[in-house]
Amino acid sequence: MINSIETIVCNGSSHRRELHRAGWIIVDSSNIIENGYLEIENGFIRGVHKGRLKEKCIDHGPGIIMPPLVNTHLHLELSALKGSMPFDKGFEFWVKTLLEKREALGKEKLIKEARKAARQLMESGNRYVGEISTLGITESIIKDSGLKGVFFHEFLGSNIQQPWFIQKTDSVSSSVAGHAPHTSSPRLLMALKKCSGLDGLPFCIHVAESDDETRFIRDKKGAWADFLTLREIDWSSWDIGSKTPVQYVNDMGLLDPLTIVVHALTANDADMELLARSKTKVCVCPRSNWNLHGKLPDIKTMIKKGIQPALGTDSLASCDSLNIFDEMAFVQNHYPGLDPAIVFSMATINGARALGFEQITGTLSKGKKAEFLYRSVCIKNKKDLFQRIISND
Ligand SMILES: [Zn+2]
Structure with a gap:
């Protein structure tokens, strides 16, 4: 349901480095990272990583980070x-x-x-x-x-x-x-x-x-x-x-x-x-x-x-x-x-x-604008992930 979507927009002019973690990160339809985080700097994605973080991060929860x-x-x-x-x-x-x-x-x-x-x-x-x-x-x-x-x-x-x-x-x-x-x-x-x-x-x-x-x-x-x-x-x-x-x-x-x-x-x-x-x-x-x-x-x-x-x-x-x-x-x-x-x-x-915005958005790959959604849905199995997202429930 729409209410379950938390939308986060990073400020493109910010000089801060931020790490955003979630249970799943959809970089694009063929690249999904379980337990991953986005590394952001100056409002752009600097990298998408897998694994536990020792640094301070913004932990969104067990749901999904995905492109807008x-x-x-x-x-x-x-x-x-x-x-x-x-x-x-x-x-x-x-x-x-x-x-x-x-x-x-x-x-x-x-x-x-x-x-x-x-x-x-x-x-x-x-x-x-x-x-x-x-x-x-x-x-x-x-x-x-x-x-x-x-x-x-x-x-x-x-x-x-x-x-x-x-x-x-x-x-x-x-x-x-x-x-x-x-x-x-x-x-x-x-x-x-x-x-x-x-x-x-x-x-x-x-x-x-x-x-x-x-x-x-x-x-x-x-x-x-x-x-x-x-x-x-x-x-x-x-x-x-x-x-x-x-x-x-x-x-x-x-x-x-x-x-x-x-x-x-x-x-x-x-x-x-x-x-x-x-x-x-x-x-x-x-x-x-x-x-x-x-x-x-x-x-x-x-x-x-x-x-x-x-x-x-x-x-x-x-x-x-x-x-x-x-x-x-x-x-x-x-x-x-x-x-x-x-x-x-x-x-x-x-x-x-x-x-004509494929250099800016559409996926969460390195170099694109740090603009993404967090969707708080519970995913048990990777193969159900897209099904759950598109079913809107
Ligand atoms: Zn029309």
């Missing part, structure tokens, strides 16, 4: 919509309702609930995020809360209103995102991708989420075509037809190691090969997909193809918490046979890699 969690995809600005969205009337209706409710709530309420959600993320050990904001209102919320990761200002439609602000830092980077291939013009998407790439920053885009999207890009008609026309988005020049959403974004040159494709829910075998071959990062949001579409991304095939998916929650408009511990527990319950150590990597290093 990474929520690779969320929208804090939609937190005020929690519990008020319809999941049973189709995706198009959900989108329409979201736009109406977001407008009706007003910025002040959206900001207030986003702040609250950011605080909860910090407290529950979800320290790194890939935050998407269409309204551009959550950058300061992330910075003020102490969360780290990438703030993606998201754009859609066909207007290109530059300049866009991008900046790479080791706390909160700023980048840009395109909403999706069925909501944004190729010109806009390619310009955004080019802009983020100038500073080696990740570019984020929702791809292959819904059947409406797949139908529109394959057949150039359907409910989504009507929806765009209604919103005065002119799609007549888009190079769609007889292709999947993944093929379409590949044709635009959007797939490479700096792109995060979010969802890949309707991706077929050939799509997954394209994603794997281009080394594109993939972020899955299984709870959101289950609520909105009644199906789940094919994580097992992704892994077989060599993709290392990260975990995200999407927003509180499609999911009941932003906590990656909850997402891991859901994955455990809905993907029988999936190795818990892989699920743990999805929630830590895979997300850190997708956001």
Whole structure:
């Protein structure tokens, strides 16, 4: 349970040397130390050791020291919509309702609930995020809360209103995102991708989420075509037809190691090969997909193809918490046979890699930031360790 997690953050500017001991230390999914301790100096990990300590140390107890969690995809600005969205009337209706409710709530309420959600993320050990904001209102919320990761200002439609602000830092980077291939013009998407790439920053885009999207890009008609026309988005020049959403974004040159494709829910075998071959990062949001579409991304095939998916929650408009511990527990319950150590990597290093923070976090190896969680669970057997962590009980 969340209350059983004690979160410790070492101050990066501290010059003190500290030793932190616990019953177990997870350096990464294949390196676990029983009765070990972390050696920390100047806010960075100087070493991970095994054995009894004669020096003074901070002894956390018999539980587990582990890396902080990474929520690779969320929208804090939609937190005020929690519990008020319809999941049973189709995706198009959900989108329409979201736009109406977001407008009706007003910025002040959206900001207030986003702040609250950011605080909860910090407290529950979800320290790194890939935050998407269409309204551009959550950058300061992330910075003020102490969360780290990438703030993606998201754009859609066909207007290109530059300049866009991008900046790479080791706390909160700023980048840009395109909403999706069925909501944004190729010109806009390619310009955004080019802009983020100038500073080696990740570019984020929702791809292959819904059947409406797949139908529109394959057949150039359907409910989504009507929806765009209604919103005065002119799609007549888009190079769609007889292709999947993944093929379409590949044709635009959007797939490479700096792109995060979010969802890949309707991706077929050939799509997954394209994603794997281009080394594109993939972020899955299984709870959101289950609520909105009644199906789940094919994580097992992704892994077989060599993709290392990260975990995200999407927003509180499609999911009941932003906590990656909850997402891991859901994955455990809905993907029988999936190795818990892989699920743990999805929630830590895979997300850190997708956001470009793998030199800083994602594992507790030497040289990384001394930022970690202590989870006070009792482990009798090493082989149960990841199972206990991801089950969130
Ligand atoms: Zn999203």
